[in-house]
Amino acid sequence: MxxxxxxxxxxxxxxxxxxxxxxxxxxxxxxxxxxxxxxxxxxxxxxxxxxxxxxxxxxxxxxxxxxxxxxPGSAQGNYLVVSDIERARADLISRGADVTEVFHNLYDTGTPERVYGHAPDRTSYGSYASFSDPDGNVWLLQEVTERQPGR
Structure with a gap:
């Protein structure tokens, strides 16, 4: 190339x-x-x-x-980026969405295992919550408080 x-x-x-x-x-x-x-x-x-x-x-x-x-329902992993995941989650719940607890993944261990709670030190890009629409299309909330360089 x-x-x-x-x-x-x-x-x-x-x-x-x-x-x-x-x-x-x-x-x-x-x-x-x-x-x-x-x-x-x-x-x-x-x-x-x-x-x-x-x-x-x-x-x-x-x-x-x-x-x-x-x-229907086959759209999985659509991201909604938010600056405050707790606030966004509470707003969605108040509007009728069934949103999971906040979670993060243990990618540093080599497995994408879901662990409930915020990412260690509330690392930007590390905390998630999810919900689905009535057909099962899945949305992920991702907390981004500081953008990576070049974004």
Missing amino acids: SETTEELQPMKLEVLVLPVSDVGRSLGFYQGLGWRIDADFEAGPEFRIVQLTPPGSPCSIHIGRGITSSA
Whole structure:
């Protein structure tokens, strides 16, 4: 691979598609979490696309009918980065989400074993909590208080 001095063309992640079985139920769930509806287009019984955006996020999600062949609930490990995981967790719980306790992983032991409680010394990027939407699409809250260099 040769090195180049050309700057890469910027690419911005704007939308993730989440496979759901019931658009109305999912729409209610995400609205209940406080996510903004940006668009809702329906073109007959086979196609509907709804765009929602989490508070403060530059990236949105699409849910709908006829927009993906993926099985409902198959979107796993979608990250929502937060600066205060306890506050974010409490807010989601107050809005009806079933959020796990805060946990961290023991990657330094060679296994990704989940351990409940905050990462040692509340290390940035180290503490998580998770929840699922009604179809089982899994979201991970990740606490980031200090960005790695270059971000």
